[in-house]
Amino acid sequence: MHFETRHEQFGSNPPLHRSINIPSLCSLSATGPGSDQWIDQAVNRVVELICKHAYPRLGQSTPSGDVRQTIADLLPPPPPPPTTTHFEWSSDLVSAPPRPSPPVEDPTQKIASHVLEGLTAVVEKVALAQAKPNKPVPMLRTLVRRHLTNLEIGKVSPASRATAQATAKIFVELTGDKPIDEVSKQDVSQFCQVLAKLPQYATTKKEFANLTPKEIAARAEANGCKTLEKGTQLKYIKYLSTFFNWCVKSEYITQDPTCEIPYERYLSATGSSKLAFSKADLDALFNPERMDKLTKPHLYWAPQIALYTGLRVNEIAQLYVDNVEEFGGIPCFTINTNCDGQHLKSENAHRPMPIHPRLLELGFMEYVADVKAAGCAHLFPGLNWEGSGPGACISSWFGRYRKKCGILTKDKTFHCFRHSLATWADRSGIYETVITKLLGHSRGTSVARRHYIQQPDVNECIENLGRIQFPEVALQPYVRGRFDTYLRRADKMAERQKLKREKKRKEKNE
Numbered sequence: 001m002h003f004e005t006r007h008e009q010f011g012s013n014p015p016l017h018r019s020i021n022i023p024s025l026c027s028l029s030a031t032g033p034g035s036d037q038w039i040d041q042a043v044n045r046v047v048e049l050i051c052k053h054a055y056p057r058l059g060q061s062t063p064s065g066d067v068r069q070t071i072a073d074l075l076p077p078p079p080p081p082p083t084t085t086h087f088e089w090s091s092d093l094v095s096a097p098p099r100p101s102p103p104v105e106d107p108t109q110k111i112a113s114h115v116l117e118g119l120t121a122v123v124e125k126v127a128l129a130q131a132k133p134n135k136p137v138p139m140l141r142t143l144v145r146r147h148l149t150n151l152e153i154g155k156v157s158p159a160s161r162a163t164a165q166a167t168a169k170i171f172v173e174l175t176g177d178k179p180i181d182e183v184s185k186q187d188v189s190q191f192c193q194v195l196a197k198l199p200q201y202a203t204t205k206k207e208f209a210n211l212t213p214k215e216i217a218a219r220a221e222a223n224g225c226k227t228l229e230k231g232t233q234l235k236y237i238k239y240l241s242t243f244f245n246w247c248v249k250s251e252y253i254t255q256d257p258t259c260e261i262p263y264e265r266y267l268s269a270t271g272s273s274k275l276a277f278s279k280a281d282l283d284a285l286f287n288p289e290r291m292d293k294l295t296k297p298h299l300y301w302a303p304q305i306a307l308y309t310g311l312r313v314n315e316i317a318q319l320y321v322d323n324v325e326e327f328g329g330i331p332c333f334t335i336n337t338n339c340d341g342q343h344l345k346s347e348n349a350h351r352p353m354p355i356h357p358r359l360l361e362l363g364f365m366e367y368v369a370d371v372k373a374a375g376c377a378h379l380f381p382g383l384n385w386e387g388s389g390p391g392a393c394i395s396s397w398f399g400r401y402r403k404k405c406g407i408l409t410k411d412k413t414f415h416c417f418r419h420s421l422a423t424w425a426d427r428s429g430i431y432e433t434v435i436t437k438l439l440g441h442s443r444g445t446s447v448a449r450r451h452y453i454q455q456p457d458v459n460e461c462i463e464n465l466g467r468i469q470f471p472e473v474a475l476q477p478y479v480r481g482r483f484d485t486y487l488r489r490a491d492k493m494a495e496r497q498k499l500k501r502e503k504k505r506k507e508k509n510e
């Protein structure tokens with residue numbers, strides 16, 4: 001730390017110049033009347049900022065107990081006593097005895113003492129905080145693997161894990177493996193730029209085999225290939241954000257580098273890539289003649305359950321008989337991962353979902369009784385649980401079925417039952433906190449939602465579900481025994497698939 005004091009002559013007024021230089025931290029200087037006061041205030045501010053942000057270099061080099069001495073070593077030594085004393089005589093007092101000038105306090109020492117006092121307190125805190133050895137910063141690839149493992153342990157759906165893995169692969173290949181705290185907003189920006197140029201189904205096309213993401217994007221652009229839909233890009237970006245949020249919460253980094261992504265550019269003019277079903281759509285989908293021709297229970301019940309609960313297709317398809325139970329006398333679907341093979345999109349998806357009274361009127365509990373009588377464990381046995389999960393075959397069938405019903409737009413899929421329920425709930429004046437609970441979404445990031453607003457319970461959910469104004473749909477009640485033949489045959493198939501899953505798990509563990 002260096003202090004300098006000098007006088008600069010300007011006419012008859014010699015303004016005082018003060019300057020302080022703290023190596024690797026800051027420099028302060030002032031000239032003219034009042035420079036002492038300004039420097040004094042500036043030093044106060046420096047000490048305040050150091051207290052707030054901690055001056056790590058001092059902390060690393062300062063052992064506990066030697067703080068004051070270390071700071072003192074940084075200060076200039078007191079000036080030596082003057083060898084001569086200079087007195088001036090006033091022209092009006094020639095005969096007066098000599099009178100020495102009053103002693104002038106050295107401002108350098110005053111400031112030095114002030115800085116010493118402030119910095120000593122700071123460095124003591126920093127030294128204590130850094131007494132523990134610094135942990136090595138983990139690498140990006142290591143944390144990606146750790147996060148993907150957490151998703152698997154948390155029984156996140158295979159489809160969501162596949163998206164997460166694809167996102168991580170692209171990002172790591174673009175940025176290279178590096179310490180996590182060196183990942184920057186520029187890296188994220190590069191990822192978004194390349195993602196916007198990637199072609200659809202790149203992993204299945206031979207022309208893109210063994211190419212890096214940048215090379216794939218360049219070749220696709222040159223060949224005029226159709227790029228990923230905005231909604232697909234948003235899914236990749238949301239995973240990346242989820243990963244870095246996890247890194248922040250786990251204290252690997254202090255700031256999420258995805259925090260400035262403009263998400264609005266990935267949304268359509270309506271704010272979503274999907275649309276709610278219209279009354280005409282529902283009349284076509286649930287036409288009694290078409291419904292009578294459905295020979296499998298999951299094709300018959302899945303659209304009706306989605307209509308009145310907004311459950312995801314995989315949440316419906318992977319239900320077990322044990323997932324139908326009562327909470328306080330209210331029949332509910334318990335959406336969880338307690339049974340073999342079950343996966344959910346996120347932690348927020350765990351919830352009890354009240355069964356809408358309209359489903360009870362249509363005979364859903366009679367169907368449950370048929371399933372129990374057939375000895376089936378799954379509510380909808382016989383589905384293929386491989387790949388993206390048992391809901392995949394329902395989604396695939398529905399894509400063909402809606403076209404037969406005259407619904408040709410790609411903006412209306414099975415997932416649109418969720419959009420429909422959310423829209424009808426909003427129009428019916430249901431609070432957004434209730435809607436997010438029904439849909440199994442995050443409660444939001446605001447402090448109020450995360451810490452203060454209590455989540456709605458089952459009673460509130462069923463009450464609000466009953467308030468939603470659903471379009472009138474001419475549905476016919478279920479007739480008991482309708483799917484008995486299928487249930488007996490499908491249960492054996494479900495057992496074979498269970499054994500197959502157990503074998504795969506055993507091989508993986510070995």
